[in-house]
Amino acid sequence: MTDGCDGEVTDDATDDAKADGGWTDAEEEIMLATYRALLEHGYAGLSISRIADELDKSKASIYYHYDSKDDLLGAFLAYAADRFQSSILTESGDDPREDLERVIEKLLPLRPDEEERQIQAVFLGLRGQAVTNATFREQFTELDEQLAATIREVVERGIDEGAFRDVDADRVAEHVLATINGAMYGRATSDRETAVAAVRVSLSSYLDAELRRS
Amino acid sequence: MTDGCDGEVTDDATDDAKADGGWTDAEEEIMLATYRALLEHGYAGLSISRIADELDKSKASIYYHYDSKDDLLGAFLAYAADRFQSSILTESGDDPREDLERVIEKLLPLRPDEEERQIQAVFLGLRGQAVTNATFREQFTELDEQLAATIREVVERGIDEGAFRDVDADRVAEHVLATINGAMYGRATSDRETAVAAVRVSLSSYLDAELRRS
DNA sequence: GTCTATATAAGGATAGAC
DNA sequence: GTCTATCCTTATATAGAC
Numbered sequence A, B: 001m002t003d004g005c006d007g008e009v010t011d012d013a014t015d016d017a018k019a020d021g022g023w024t025d026a027e028e029e030i031m032l033a034t035y036r037a038l039l040e041h042g043y044a045g046l047s048i049s050r051i052a053d054e055l056d057k058s059k060a061s062i063y064y065h066y067d068s069k070d071d072l073l074g075a076f077l078a079y080a081a082d083r084f085q086s087s088i089l090t091e092s093g094d095d096p097r098e099d100l101e102r103v104i105e106k107l108l109p110l111r112p113d114e115e116e117r118q119i120q121a122v123f124l125g126l127r128g129q130a131v132t133n134a135t136f137r138e139q140f141t142e143l144d145e146q147l148a149a150t151i152r153e154v155v156e157r158g159i160d161e162g163a164f165r166d167v168d169a170d171r172v173a174e175h176v177l178a179t180i181n182g183a184m185y186g187r188a189t190s191d192r193e194t195a196v197a198a199v200r201v202s203l204s205s206y207l208d209a210e211l212r213r214s
Numbered sequence C: 001g002t003c004t005a006t007a008t009a010a011g012g013a014t015a016g017a018c
Numbered sequence D: 001g002t003c004t005a006t007c008c009t010t011a012t013a014t015a016g017a018c
Helices: A025-041 A048-054 A060-067 A069-088 A095-105 A114-129 A134-160 A171-188 A193-211 B025-041 B048-054 B061-065 B069-088 B096-107 B114-129 B134-160 B169-189 B194-213
Strands: none
Touching: A025 A048, A025 A060, A025 A069, A025 A114, A025 B169, A048 A060, A048 A069, A048 A134, A060 B069, A069 A095, A069 A114, A095 A134, A095 A171, A095 A193, A114 A134, A114 A171, A114 B114, A134 A171, A134 B169, A171 A193, A171 B134, A171 B169, A171 B194, A193 B169, B025 B048, B025 B061, B025 B069, B025 B114, B048 B069, B048 B114, B061 B134, B069 B096, B069 B114, B069 B134, B069 B194, B096 B134, B096 B169, B096 B194, B114 B134, B134 B169, B169 B194
């Protein structure tokens, strides 16, 4: 699982200047094509040919940048995780209770637009592979770890500031994360649309009861 | 997605008498071989050849019983869902609060044995496909619907009997189901083992706070 | 860096014997 | 019902020209 790049580490502007994350233009095009192919065909139907179809380049050019399909998939997961995380870990306001709602709304939007639905569908499709793919497992372990930490830190801040009761922040964070993940997962893999709304309501009332000082 | 059986509907004991669920012996052998193949190779690595390897029969014999791989997969999901449900919907005791804990422990065991882990891994692997497979989606929609109904009914019974406060049973059921599903999903697709324990503790304390009459 | 052409393997599915 | 043999398609991956 290398990045297919021949030792280019410096930051100076070459023809293929790396973007922030560390991908050349060509590589990013491949990542985007992979994303579109996953959307259309799902993980089970993903092939190098299908990715090439979404790209306006040939299959062989993909193998110039990535050693194998596994290599490409590993890179794609890193790419997707990077973008996913930076979309969640936004700036925080001054009310921790509002920050919690913001995180929840980001991860489990009440009315997701088409793009949000698609991103989550692709993500969950990949995550399903983590059951049998060790590399994927590690990535998702790290991702959940980060999300849990984010939630935990907001709760801890609320406690420190005196806005919340002195609860076990870790326990609350794991509860919230599991509930969000479960509802997200349910939304992507079933047609029980009303379930998400019920969970959102229940989660908010849980947090009010658990955190609010009386 | 037929069952590959030529109109046999009656119950009399033929040479290939159907078992309870409606599968002949040969079909059940194929289902078990499919299960083993999924365990070993995951959904993405599942092939008719691999199933035949787990069976002591040839690929062609599988096609005698099922028209296509899709057909077989549909049958397998029905088979697995059937067994999964009947393992959850066990007899209920007289204390609704204990019944809730029993359902939770069934779905999210604190210390799952190897078989429980495997069943959940296979299940989650299949569920991941529901993102892009309509037939799978319908099956998992139905399954979640049943689980939610089971939980809701226990809560409603508790309310009727005066053991619980008069909460919104549907809301509570959806919350519990999402939290269980999220933790189950996390356990199968990441290595955050302590997360499940935290969720179990938090879920119990949530139910105590939400349901207990004061 | 990208292309065309191709090697090689594996997969789904069928034919026809028993 | 099950087998062997086979067809056809698709997949991953590479070779070599430009």
